[in-house]
Every structure is written in structure tokens, then in C-alpha cells.
Amino acid sequence: MPDDQRGKVTTGTAVVRRWTWTGACVLVFAVLAHLLLRVLVVLSPVLIPLAVAVLLTALLWPLVAWLTRLRVPRALAAGLVLLVSLAALGAMLAFSVDALVGGAGDLGTTLRDAVARVRDWLVHGPLSLRETQVDALVEDLVGVVTGQTERIVGGATATATALGGFLAGLVLALFALFFFLADGERIWLGALRLVPARLRDEADAAGRGALHALTGFTRATLAVAVVDAAAIGTGLALLGVPMVVPLTSLVFLGAFVPYVGAFVAGSVAVLVALVSGGPVTALLVLALNIGVQELEGDVLQPFLLGRVVRLHPLVVVVAIGVGVVVAGLVGALFAVPVVLVARAVLESRAR
Known part of the structure; x- marks a missing residue:
């Protein structure tokens, strides 16, 4: 065989071999990623509370450090910060539940009146439907709801099971949060001993950089959530929309998902305004929701969050x-923190 042909055969063989190894590596990586995802799903009842505890630690760590500088013992400072935070959260939930229970009856009455108006419009409006047709439609809807009795009972049982899991996760998160705040430095140094000595300094820098990024993210997100909730709550109160406190609390919690959370939570207020005040009030609440979204996206997020997170909005x-695709609401909550931690690790390796 001539030398030029032999060279071409050798080059072709090398290309095939290289692509074969690339495909094998991609396949192995996909299998490992699938197995890792399955493990994370199985361990999610433990990992999610721990992840929540880490986020709350990043938020509350500066308060504990401030009390420690005032010569308050670390464990006592952690306990005080935890108790004050739980009291504030409990007060918000108590006010929200009380307002929700108090306004649910009025909202139900308003909803029945709205249904009656719709029925009257269907009969006497431009559609001019016969009352027998409308009554038959109502009966069909009632039959659909009644036919779901067994499913509702099963859903209640599943809800009770989920509530038990939530309470167990809450206890684990609070337990971990206290020890992260009180003894986080020693826990971190103990974890570093598991890392090979040649990588220990790099791992320490990556971990502390990730904690710094999470601290800035949680503090800035809290500030954005407060502004969003205050703006929405003030607007709802001025428009006379019922259940202002629970709707405001919902917007506050939704704002912890950057850019989209507060807007999605505010859409619930639009529906409540539609039922309680009609289309005009609903349009005004929708305009308020869009205005707050523009304020968050154009002013608050770039000014407060952009300086800390340093992520393009498209990336967020x-x-x-x-x-959301991978883990639903939990995935939406932890998506940006995971990206921040990954970036901190990559930046530490680049130095």
C-alpha cells in the first residue's frame, strides 16, 4: 500500500477511535448523571431540609457574627437569632391565616353572587340560553365535583402524609440551622479533613466563596421581597381587594424566586380581585402586578441583586x-443558589 494511502487509513482510524471514545465518555456521563439524580430523589427528604438550612444560615450568619462581636456566646447568639426569626415567621403566618379565614367567607359569598350574575347573563344576555340548559350545565358541573369524592378523600390522605413529611423536614431544618449557626466553623473544618491535603486550601476557598455569594444573594433577595410585598400590599389595600395580608405574604414568599416568583404569586391577587371586584379591579391589580414586576426587573434586581449575584438575567x-423541570417548586427555589455555588467553585479553581 502506498505511503499516502497508508497515512489516510491511519488518520481515519484515529478519527473513528477519537469519536468512539467521545461517545463512550458522553454515555458514561449520562448514566452517572441519571444515577446521581435517582440518588438525590431518594435522599430528597433529607437533602432539601439541609439545603434550606444552608440558605437560612447564609441569611442569618451576619446577625450571629454581630452578636458574637458583642461578646455574646456563640450558642446563645445562634439560639436568640433562631428564636427571633421563628417568632417573626410565626407572626406572619398567624396574621395570614387569620386574614385568610376571616376573608374566605366573604369571598365565598361574593363568588356565589358572581356565579348568579353569570347565570343571569347567560339567560337574559346576548346568548339567550334557556334556563333548562343553564340548569343542566350547573348539574353537570356539580356531578363532576361529586364524582371526585373518592379522589378527594385519597388526596386528603396523601396531604396528611405530605404534612407529616413536611413537619419532619422542618424539624430537621431547624435542628441543622441551629448547629450551622452555632458551630458552623468547626463543622466546616471537620469536613475539610475529608478532603486530600493538596486540595484542602482550594476547597476551603471555594466553600467560603460560596457562603459569601449565598449570603449576598439571600440578603438582596430578602430586600427585593420586602419591596415587592409592600408595593403589592399597598396597592391591594387601596383598591379594596380582600385578604390583603395573605396575598401580600404570598408575594413575599414568591419573590424568593428571582424575576418570576413575585409575578406568578401576584396573579393569585388578580383572580381574587376578579371575583371580589369585577373585571375593572382585576385589570387594575394586573397593571399593579406588571408595574411591580418592571420595578423589580429594571431597578431592584440590577441594583440590589445584580451587584451581588453578577449573573445575566437570561442565565437566572x-x-x-x-x-422547575427537574424538581418543580423546590428546583425553582434552589436553582440560582446552585448556580452561585457552582460558579464559586469554578472561580476558586481558576485562581
Whole structure:
């Protein structure tokens, strides 16, 4: 065989071999990623409370450090910060539940009146439907709801089971949060001993950089959530929309998902305004929701969150979308923190 042909055969063989190894590596990586995801799903009842505890630690760590500088013992400072935080959260939940229970009856009455108006419009309006047709439609709807009795009972049982799991996760999160706040430094140094000595300094820098990024993220997100909730709550109160406190609390919690959370939570207020005040009030609440979203996206997020997170809005939205697909609401909540931790690790390796 001539030398030029032999060279071409050798080059072709090398290309095939290289692509074969690339395909094998991609396949192995996909299998490992699938197995890792399955493990994370199995361990999620433990991992999610721990992840929540880490986020709350990043938020409350500066308060504990401030009390420690005032010569308050670390464990006592952690306990005080935890108790004050739980009291504030409990007060918000108590006010929200009380307002929700108090306004649910009035909202139900308003909803029945709205249904009656719709029925009257169907009969006497431009459609001019016969009363027998409308009554038959109502009966069909009632039959659909009645036919779901067994499913509702099963859903109640599943809800009770989920509530038990939630309470167990809450206890684990609070337990971990206290020890992260009180003894986080020693826990971290103990974890570093598991890392090979040649990588220990790099791992320490990556971990502390990730904690710094999470601290800035949680503090800035809290500030954005407060502004969003205050703006929405003030607007709802001025428009006379019922259940202002629970709707405001919902917007506050939703704002912890950057860019989209507060807007999605605010859409619930639009529905309540539609039932209680009609289309005009609903349009005004929708305009308020869009205005707050513009304020968050154009002013608050770039000014407060952009300086700390340093992520392009497209990256944030894509990360949240991936998080929703992979893990639903939990994935949306932790998408940006995971990206921040990954970036901190990569930046520490680049130094």
C-alpha cells in the first residue's frame, strides 16, 4: 500500500477511535448523571431540609457574627437569632391565616353572587340560553365535583402524609440551622479533613466563596421581597381587594424566586380581585402586578441583586426553568443558589 494511502487509513482510524471514545465518555456521563439524580430523589427528604438550612444560615450568619462581636456566646447568639426569626415567621403566618379565614367567607359569598350574575347573563344576555340548559350545565358541573369524592378523600390522605413529611423536614431544618449557626466553623473544618491535603486550601476557598455569594444573594433577595410585598400590599389595600395580608405574604414568599416568583404569586391577587371586584379591579391589580414586576426587573434586581449575584438575567431565568423541570417548586427555589455555588467553585479553581 502506498505511503499516502497508508497515512489516510491511519488518520481515519484515529478519527473513528477519537469519536468512539467521545461517545463512550458522553454515555458514561449520562448514566452517572441519571444515577446521581435517582440518588438525590431518594435522599430528597433529607437533602432539601439541609439545603434550606444552608440558605437560612447564609441569611442569618451576619446577625450571629454581630452578636458574637458583642461578646455574646456563640450558642446563645445562634439560639436568640433562631428564636427571633421563628417568632417573626410565626407572626406572619398567624396574621395570614387569620386574614385568610376571616376573608374566605366573604369571598365565598361574593363568588356565589358572581356565579348568579353569570347565570343571569347567560339567560337574559346576548346568548339567550334557556334556563333548562343553564340548569343542566350547573348539574353537570356539580356531578363532576361529586364524582371526585373518592379522589378527594385519597388526596386528603396523601396531604396528611405530605404534612407529616413536611413537619419532619422542618424539624430537621431547624435542628441543622441551629448547629450551622452555632458551630458552623468547626463543622466546616471537620469536613475539610475529608478532603486530600493538596486540595484542602482550594476547597476551603471555594466553600467560603460560596457562603459569601449565598449570603449576598439571600440578603438582596430578602430586600427585593420586602419591596415587592409592600408595593403589592399597598396597592391591594387601596383598591379594596380582600385578604390583603395573605396575598401580600404570598408575594413575599414568591419573590424568593428571582424575576418570576413575585409575578406568578401576584396573579393569585388578580383572580381574587376578579371575583371580589369585577373585571375593572382585576385589570387594575394586573397593571399593579406588571408595574411591580418592571420595578423589580429594571431597578431592584440590577441594583440590589445584580451587584451581588453578577449573573445575566437570561442565565437566572434559564436556571429557574431547568430547576422547575427537574424538581418543580423546590428546583425553582434552589436553582440560582446552585448556580452561585457552582460558579464559586469554578472561580476558586481558576485562581
